[in-house]
Amino acid sequence: xxxxxxxxxxxxxxxxFAALALSACSSSPAKSSASGPVTLTFWGTYGNGGNxxxxxxxxxxxxxxxxKAHPNIKVNYVDxxxxxxxxxxxxxxxxxxxxxxxxxxxxxVPKFANLGVFAQLDGKMPNFNTLAQATYPGTLSTNKWQGxxxxxxxxxxxxxxxxxxxxxxxAGLSTPPATFADLQTxxxxxxxxxxxxxxxxxxxxxxxxxxxxSGGGQITNADLTQATGYLNSAQSVAxxxxxxxxxxxxxxPNLLIGNKGAVxxxxxxxxxxxxxxxxxxxxxAIWAGQYQSFQPVYSPMPAGPGGSISVVGGEDIVMTASxxxxxxxxxxxxxxxxxxxxxxxxKTGQMSVVSSLDAxxxxxxxELAPYIKQLQTxxxxxxxxxxxxxxxALQDDLVPAFEGKVTVQAALDKAxxxxxxxxxxxx
Amino acid sequence: MTHVVPAVTSTRPQTPAxxxxxxxxxxxxxxxxxxxxxxxxxxxxxFLAPGFVLFAALIIYPMIRAFQxxxxxxxxxxxxxxxxxxxxxYVTAFHDPIFWRAFANSGAYMxxxxxxxxxxxxxxxxxxxxxxxxxxxxxxxxxxxxxxxWVVVSLLFQYLFANAGLVNYVLHGAxxxxxxxxxxxxxxxxxxxxxxxxxxxxxxxxxxxxxxxxQGVSRDLEEAALVDGAxxxxxxxxxTLHAIWPATIFVTVMLVIGxxxxxxxxxxxxxxxxxxxxxxxxxxxxxxAFKYLDxxxxxxxxxxxxxxVFALSVVQLRVFRNRTLT
Numbered sequence: 001x002x003x004x005x006x007x008x009x010x011x012x013x014x015x016x017f018a019a020l021a022l023s024a025c026s027s028s029p030a031k032s033s034a035s036g037p038v039t040l041t042f043w044g045t046y047g048n049g050g051n052x053x054x055x056x057x058x059x060x061x062x063x064x065x066x067x068k069a070h071p072n073i074k075v076n077y078v079d080x081x082x083x084x085x086x087x088x089x090x091x092x093x094x095x096x097x098x099x100x101x102x103x104x105x106x107x108x109v110p111k112f113a114n115l116g117v118f119a120q121l122d123g124k125m126p127n128f129n130t131l132a133q134a135t136y137p138g139t140l141s142t143n144k145w146q147g148x149x150x151x152x153x154x155x156x157x158x159x160x161x162x163x164x165x166x167x168x169x170x171a172g173l174s175t176p177p178a179t180f181a182d183l184q185t186x187x188x189x190x191x192x193x194x195x196x197x198x199x200x201x202x203x204x205x206x207x208x209x210x211x212x213x214s215g216g217g218q219i220t221n222a223d224l225t226q227a228t229g230y231l232n233s234a235q236s237v238a239x240x241x242x243x244x245x246x247x248x249x250x251x252x253p254n255l256l257i258g259n260k261g262a263v264x265x266x267x268x269x270x271x272x273x274x275x276x277x278x279x280x281x282x283x284x285a286i287w288a289g290q291y292q293s294f295q296p297v298y299s300p301m302p303a304g305p306g307g308s309i310s311v312v313g314g315e316d317i318v319m320t321a322s323x324x325x326x327x328x329x330x331x332x333x334x335x336x337x338x339x340x341x342x343x344x345x346x347k348t349g350q351m352s353v354v355s356s357l358d359a360x361x362x363x364x365x366x367e368l369a370p371y372i373k374q375l376q377t378x379x380x381x382x383x384x385x386x387x388x389x390x391x392x393a394l395q396d397d398l399v400p401a402f403e404g405k406v407t408v409q410a411a412l413d414k415a416x417x418x419x420x421x422x423x424x425x426x427x
Numbered sequence: 428m429t430h431v432v433p434a435v436t437s438t439r440p441q442t443p444a445x446x447x448x449x450x451x452x453x454x455x456x457x458x459x460x461x462x463x464x465x466x467x468x469x470x471x472x473x474f475l476a477p478g479f480v481l482f483a484a485l486i487i488y489p490m491i492r493a494f495q496x497x498x499x500x501x502x503x504x505x506x507x508x509x510x511x512x513x514x515x516x517y518v519t520a521f522h523d524p525i526f527w528r529a530f531a532n533s534g535a536y537m538x539x540x541x542x543x544x545x546x547x548x549x550x551x552x553x554x555x556x557x558x559x560x561x562x563x564x565x566x567x568x569x570x571x572x573x574x575x576x577w578v579v580v581s582l583l584f585q586y587l588f589a590n591a592g593l594v595n596y597v598l599h600g601a602x603x604x605x606x607x608x609x610x611x612x613x614x615x616x617x618x619x620x621x622x623x624x625x626x627x628x629x630x631x632x633x634x635x636x637x638x639x640x641x642q643g644v645s646r647d648l649e650e651a652a653l654v655d656g657a658x659x660x661x662x663x664x665x666x667t668l669h670a671i672w673p674a675t676i677f678v679t680v681m682l683v684i685g686x687x688x689x690x691x692x693x694x695x696x697x698x699x700x701x702x703x704x705x706x707x708x709x710x711x712x713x714x715x716a717f718k719y720l721d722x723x724x725x726x727x728x729x730x731x732x733x734x735x736v737f738a739l740s741v742v743q744l745r746v747f748r749n750r751t752l753t
Contacts, residue, residue: 086717086718087717090503090717090720093503093504093505094503094504094505095505096505096506111720115502115503115504115507115720116504116507117504254590254609254612257612257701257702258612258698258700258701258702259590259609259611259612259701260585260611260696260697260698260700261585261588261589261590261592261609261610261611261612262589262590262609262612263589263590263591386719388718388719389719392703395700395701395702396702396703399701399702400702
């Protein structure tokens with residue numbers, strides 16, 4: 001009995017071992033054929049939040065149009081949820097398994113450019129300058145890192161004031177606040193009805209910078225090398241102080257400091273919990289599904305001493321440095337700037353980055369008009385690799401001012417001091 | 428009562444049978460005997476090898492790699508050269524107030540969740556150990572939270588502790604508060620909410636371990652204690668607790684380790700906010716590595732967490748080993 005066990009035991013154990021070892025090695029990628037059609041892998045977040053409209057346009061209109069014009073190139077689009085794309089890009093970069101093209105959030109481009117993950121396009125892509133000059137300067141700047149461009153704008157957006165007209169009417173108001181002064185007056189009127197005049201879900205750059213810029217303040221100098229003297233200027237302090245005063249009076253809910261237990265802006269505005277919010281063009285589609293009777297009113301960011309200035313959001317199209325099909329990838333990048341791509345996506349709420357398409361875009365999608373107008377003055381957040389840390393510094397340093405633990409001046413002094421080294425960090 | 432000598436169950440060949448066989452081999456040559464001996468030695472290792480390979484590849488290698496990364500300004504891209512910076516990541520951690528807050532929050536979560544899970548888990552186990560109708564159903568109901576997804580229950584508790592959530596509604600109804608507590612906007616109120624989830628989800632697990640241990644409590648001893656006039660509490664402390672002591676040690680050590688490793692509930696209920704007030708070590712580590720791509724610093728935090736958990740486990744085992752119940 002014992003010897004029988006010994007005879008089968010070693011082969012079985014060896015087979016198990018070999019199977020494990022082989023399965024560990026079997027995931028190496030197959031090399032593409034040099035002569036056959038090239039397949040480009042393209043990662044994006046178009047379907048985030050179950051937005052089928054965008055993935056449908058991509059797979060049924062845009063990609064077929066590109067493949068028809070370029071018979072030797074196939075595009076394999078892979079949809080990745082927005083919340084996992086950064087992690088997926090990171091782990092794929094570590095494992096050397098990146099796609100050819102990525103629809104990247106604008107704030108990630110400098111970081112991955114600095115890491116050598118995204119490929120430089122200026123000076124390499126033949127028609128880069130022509131294509132770049134056709135885009136909005138604010139959106140183009142998000143691709144720049146250390147004097148070079150690592151992508152082209154793909155789609156853009158900004159935040160405008162969105163108002164619940166019924167909430168305003170309940171306090172005897174008829175029009176959304178056009179200025180900082182209007183906002184404060186409206187707040188007093190709405191306080192009687194216990195309706196906060198404004199709500200937002202954080203104090204990061206996306207949230208607070210429209211107020212600072214419209215208040216006449218800055219976050220950094222033009223070279224993006226220093227925040228001290230800009231973020232903590234008198235104008236910046238005054239703009240934030242106005243929000244702090246409203247917050248302390250209960251006219252802005254504590255959703256602003258990041259309380260995840262507060263009613264979200266997405267639900268609070270249509271339900272009439274809040275009178276105004278700042279948000280992007282995608283909200284219309286979300287409310288159309290959930291709050292069909294809600295009629296949002298869109299107007300510019302309330303103007304302060306610095307004007308009506310909002311923040312640029314959106315995505316860039318980038319090519320990875322490890323792509324084996326860079327010529328084909330560059331052709332697809334060029335195609336993303338065409339009217340076919342830009343206007344097809346504009347119909348789904350992804351605004352065009354090509355300024356000459358403004359009129360056609362507004363005619364095809366009238367609801368985008370306020371956003372197109374706001375984009376003319378909108379600014380981008382600092383395009384540096386450590387932008388996510390800058391967001392955290394703004395949030396963490398400003399919360400104590402809203403909680404009344406420190407003065408606004410002290411909070412912005414600390415934020416500027418924390419942000420200074422992040423602007424010049426290159427690791 | 429007749430004492431029966433237990434039958435020999437070993438498969439080891441008996442000497443009288445083996446001897447002639449060995450004798451034959453010694454006549455025909457030593458090589459086959461050596462091969463047989465080598466095979467006998469190799470078999471256990473051959474069976475261990477697949478498991479060991481998995482353990483080495485998925486546990487040991489990443490641990491060594493993380494330890495190595497903690498001494499570098501790690502560049503995540505494949506093939507990129509990273510700069511060796513010595514202890515700098517550890518120095519950064521020791522000077523980082525958010526690291527210390529995260530450390531304190533992890534400790535607070537552990538302190539707030541471990542004792543209730545032990546006490547309530549044992550209480551429920553004792554109740555469900557007694558013969559009662561519907562016992563199996565109750566056991567299942569108490570164990571259900573353990574097998575429920577952390578993601579689902581974290582979101583559920585976020586709604587329960589929302590400004591306009593059920594907890595505020597009930598507390599207001601009971602005139603305990605004004606119903607306007609903003610649970611998730613302050614450090615300690617949020618930690619209470621997160622701990623409540625941890626306790627609710629963990630009771631079933633400790634209950635199951637205690638239930639298994641309670642099955643092994645000697646009925647003879649319990650009856651003897653009863654005959655001696657011991658009351659319910661006395662029987663519990665002198666007989667039951669004594670018998671389940673090893674299980675209690677196991678539950679405590681595992682819960683302390685689990686408490687320090689709290690992650691999903693914090694990430695989903697507060698995201699470590701507002702303003703990093705509710706960061707715990709794992710959410711802080713995750714943020715450094717996957718949001719800021721600072722894998723060197725993230726790895727240093729992971730190494731420090733490992734050292735703390737390891738040290739705590741050693742201390743607990745030593746304390747429990749040297750302590751006997753009387």
